Amino acid sequence: MAQNAGISGIVEDEKGRPVADVSISFLGQQPITKTNDSGYFSLKVRANKQIALVFTHINYAEKQKIFLLNPNEQETVRIILSASNATLSDVIITSKKGREEVSLITVNHKNAIINPAPVSNIENLIKVFVNSRSELSSQYEVRGGNYDENLIYVNDFEIFKPYLVRSGQQEGLTFINPELTANVNFYNGGFAAKYGDKMSSVLDVEYKKPKANGGSAYLGLLEQGAHLEGISKNKKFSYLAGARNRSLRGLLGSQETKGNYVPSSSDFQAFITYKANPKWDLELLTNLSNTKFTLEPEYSQQTTSVFTSQFSTNLGLDIYFQGREVDRYSTRMAGLSSIHKINEHFKLKAMLSYFQNKEEENINIQGSYLFGDREYDKSSAEFGQINNPLGAGVFLNYARNSLDVKVLNASLKGYLKKGWHNLQFGISAERNTIKDLLNEFEYQDSAGYSLPNNTGPLNVFKSVQGNADLDINRFTGYIQDNYVIETEKLKMIINAGVRLNYNDLNKEFLVSPRAGITIAPQKWSKDILFKIGTGIYNQPPFYREMRRYDGTINTSLKAQKSYQVSAGFDYSFIGFQKPMRLSVETYYKNITNLIPYDIDNVRLRYFGENMGKAYAYGIEGRLFGELVKDAESWLSIGYMNAKENLTGDYYLNYYNAAGELIGANTQDQVAVRNEQVDIGWLRRPTDRRINFGMFFSDYLTTNKNFKVFLQSLFGTNLPYNIPGSTRYRNGMEIPSYFRFDLGFNYQLLKANKVERRYHSPFKNLENIWISLEVFNLLDKANTISYTLIKDFSNSTFAVPNRLTPRLINFKIVTRW
Numbered sequence: 001m002a003q004n005a006g007i008s009g010i011v012e013d014e015k016g017r018p019v020a021d022v023s024i025s026f027l028g029q030q031p032i033t034k035t036n037d038s039g040y041f042s043l044k045v046r047a048n049k050q051i052a053l054v055f056t057h058i059n060y061a062e063k064q065k066i067f068l069l070n071p072n073e074q075e076t077v078r079i080i081l082s083a084s085n086a087t088l089s090d091v092i093i094t095s096k097k098g099r100e101e102v103s104l105i106t107v108n109h110k111n112a113i114i115n116p117a118p119v120s121n122i123e124n125l126i127k128v129f130v131n132s133r134s135e136l137s138s139q140y141e142v143r144g145g146n147y148d149e150n151l152i153y154v155n156d157f158e159i160f161k162p163y164l165v166r167s168g169q170q171e172g173l174t175f176i177n178p179e180l181t182a183n184v185n186f187y188n189g190g191f192a193a194k195y196g197d198k199m200s201s202v203l204d205v206e207y208k209k210p211k212a213n214g215g216s217a218y219l220g221l222l223e224q225g226a227h228l229e230g231i232s233k234n235k236k237f238s239y240l241a242g243a244r245n246r247s248l249r250g251l252l253g254s255q256e257t258k259g260n261y262v263p264s265s266s267d268f269q270a271f272i273t274y275k276a277n278p279k280w281d282l283e284l285l286t287n288l289s290n291t292k293f294t295l296e297p298e299y300s301q302q303t304t305s306v307f308t309s310q311f312s313t314n315l316g317l318d319i320y321f322q323g324r325e326v327d328r329y330s331t332r333m334a335g336l337s338s339i340h341k342i343n344e345h346f347k348l349k350a351m352l353s354y355f356q357n358k359e360e361e362n363i364n365i366q367g368s369y370l371f372g373d374r375e376y377d378k379s380s381a382e383f384g385q386i387n388n389p390l391g392a393g394v395f396l397n398y399a400r401n402s403l404d405v406k407v408l409n410a411s412l413k414g415y416l417k418k419g420w421h422n423l424q425f426g427i428s429a430e431r432n433t434i435k436d437l438l439n440e441f442e443y444q445d446s447a448g449y450s451l452p453n454n455t456g457p458l459n460v461f462k463s464v465q466g467n468a469d470l471d472i473n474r475f476t477g478y479i480q481d482n483y484v485i486e487t488e489k490l491k492m493i494i495n496a497g498v499r500l501n502y503n504d505l506n507k508e509f510l511v512s513p514r515a516g517i518t519i520a521p522q523k524w525s526k527d528i529l530f531k532i533g534t535g536i537y538n539q540p541p542f543y544r545e546m547r548r549y550d551g552t553i554n555t556s557l558k559a560q561k562s563y564q565v566s567a568g569f570d571y572s573f574i575g576f577q578k579p580m581r582l583s584v585e586t587y588y589k590n591i592t593n594l595i596p597y598d599i600d601n602v603r604l605r606y607f608g609e610n611m612g613k614a615y616a617y618g619i620e621g622r623l624f625g626e627l628v629k630d631a632e633s634w635l636s637i638g639y640m641n642a643k644e645n646l647t648g649d650y651y652l653n654y655y656n657a658a659g660e661l662i663g664a665n666t667q668d669q670v671a672v673r674n675e676q677v678d679i680g681w682l683r684r685p686t687d688r689r690i691n692f693g694m695f696f697s698d699y700l701t702t703n704k705n706f707k708v709f710l711q712s713l714f715g716t717n718l719p720y721n722i723p724g725s726t727r728y729r730n731g732m733e734i735p736s737y738f739r740f741d742l743g744f745n746y747q748l749l750k751a752n753k754v755e756r757r758y759h760s761p762f763k764n765l766e767n768i769w770i771s772l773e774v775f776n777l778l779d780k781a782n783t784i785s786y787t788l789i790k791d792f793s794n795s796t797f798a799v800p801n802r803l804t805p806r807l808i809n810f811k812i813v814t815r816w
Contacts, residue, residue, distance in 0.1 A: 172291030466551025
């Protein structure tokens with residue numbers, strides 16, 4: 001039987017006066033008692049168990065005291081509370097917006113830096129709710145769409161990203177700096193007409209406007225950064241400025257391909273606001289970003305299981321390299337906003353922005369490979385070596401690619417509130433200037449024979465050349481209304497609008513009506529909302545969609561068109577004696593004018609033609625809550641089915657004179673006729689049937705300063721297509737993705753400034769945290785793509801390219 005002990009005492013202030021109504025709780029739990037008018041309290045606790053009691057009052061600094069009592073022991077204590085003279089932070093009113101809008105997920109940006117992931121950014125928090133295929137990449141896929149189908153906004157400015165990136169290790173810093181962020185809203189479908197013309201999702205980020213001077217700095221093995229913020233004495237001028245640097249050299253050095261990795265990415269951002277008068281504000285957002293990736297590969301040792309061969313053993317591939325790869329990505333962005341508050345109900349926002357992205361790829365890498373049975377007997381002198389060669393050859397990858405993208409945009413947005421109506425409207429004119437020079441080829445020699453093996457002139461295995469110089473003018477506009485109907489029985493929120501789009505390249509005019517309805521029963525005992533959204537989501541081609549596999553540009557390419565519908569509910573309840581929230585949503589997407597693509601690592605290669613149709617449907621469930629007080633956790637699970645049907649994909653059935661089927665794609669001398677058979681519906685490259693994500697946080701019950709964070713991602717297999725081939729789509733599968741990242745955080749400096757001595761060098765610091773992170777805790781060898789190798793008999797083998805193994809990272813974070 002459990003044995004108890006007792007704790008009683010008096011709570012006083014610094015002058016010895018009793019303090020009434022002090023809440024007393026076990027650490028991480030709800031209050032269990034309060035002090036009376038004399039400051040007295042008494043309670044029973046478990047004996048032989050260390051516990052932490054927390055004393056809180058609105059006018060005093062929080063106090064924590066640890067006890068360990070023997071059975072039946074009665075301890076009397078005197079608790080002194082210090083007056084709280086800390087400046088109250090901004091009051092953040094949490095409205096029901098995150099619940100009332102269709103497909104909206106509000107993300108706590110404060111978790112971005114502490115989230116245990118190789119890349120600390122907002123996008124990695126979003127991966128809990130969507131599909132991701134690489135921890136090295138910030139790219140994510142939403143409801144069957146690819147990364148190009150996602151919109152990103154920062155303070156209403158659309159953000160663009162590099163286009164030539166082939167793998168996650170080449171990616172630099174994402175645009176969004178978590179330390180500058182105030183609000184993060186993510187729509188995974190069903191977004192309103194005010195957002196642009198893409199088919200999958202919207203990431204809408206708002207940078208904060210400082211109310212006081214402050215800053216932060218963090219230092220880690222993979223990334224470092226700092227930011228400053230402040231406001232003038234007259235409260236008219238405020239600024240945010242942040243700088244970051246990332247080098248994943250230690251992480252990439254653990255991959256299968258060994259060599260000299262020199263990845264480097266840095267950026268500087270500033271957000272400046274000026275309040276000219278009570279009705280006129282000016283805002284300036286700037287960004288300078290540079291990324292350079294250099295690789296001098298030396299050798300690679302990989303292992304695979306046979307896909308197409310008579311062998312049933314693990315095989316090895318040894319590659320020895322010469323040459324190097326140097327990639328550069330440079331981004332410049334400046335955006336100016338003028339916000340004029342005409343009256344309490346009418347506001348106009350004029351915006352002018354310029355974005356430039358310059359990219360270069362320089363690749364000249366030669367490899368010699370040996371393929372065959374690898375010796376796994378540790379007692380053998382040939383352990384680890386290939387002792388039964390099945391194939392050998394050389395290859396040469398060459399590229400000299402450059403891309404210069406410039407986007408100049410002028411927009412006017414309006415906000416009008418009249419009665420129950422909240423009208424929003426806008427018009428935009430944009431000029432895209434694109435200059436692209438593409439020159440790349442791949443030469444393969446297998447066992448002394450050049451591939452493809454022709455008796456005529458020597459041909460390379462693959463060659464892509466192109467030269468594009470495009471000027472595109474785009475014009476868009478939208479109008480939408482948020483209308484609220486509220487009665488005694490229910491509250492209904494209707495968001496309806498229409499979006500227009502035209503560009504002078506393919507002369508296509510698009511109309512996209514969209515609508516969403518939320519119904520909240522007013523007299524139900526349960527806090528539940530029902531939501532439904534529908535609309536047409538068209539996606540005009542930007543540039544990458546227009547470029548065919550051979551490098552030529554299809555300027556007459558039409559927009560991909562889709563209609564979508566989603567429905568679900570949002571339920572807030574008390575679970576495990578804690579407030580929790582469950583959101584469930586089902587959806588259906590139908591796509592026409594499809595532009596097919598392949599995904600190799602994270603590189604998207606489009607066919608450059610409207611040649612098919614597709615669909616996606618599924619259901620998603622998300623659970624939000626605090627399993628312990630002040631430690632939020634998320635859980636997400638989803639099912640999806642995404643398929644496509646391409647025109648021109650078929651195989652041939654051959655028949656003899658008797659009308660008997662001889663075989664498929666195997667023409668025989670006696671074949672007298674053939675027939676084309678449509679391949680039909682196949683899995684899309686993003687068709688991940690089951691997706692699971694979890695972010696979990698907790699702390700010690702006896703010490704809130706020690707916290708643990710866990711991010712877990714799981715996704716079932718993905719189809720892998722032979723690049724550039726419609727016949728061999730879905731030819732292979734990428735195995736399921738499974739990953740655990742674990743972080744331990746300890747607060748070296750408490751957040752309570754009033755308890756520090758006046759001469760302390762840390763008096764003005766808010767807190768200091770140190771983190772120890774373990775990436776890929778289970779050391780799961782996840783696959784990102786395949787290398788196709790032929791043996792001496794011309795059979796093809798698929799060798800998986802692996803992602804990162806287990807790695808430990810250290811980080812320290814401070815804020816003031």
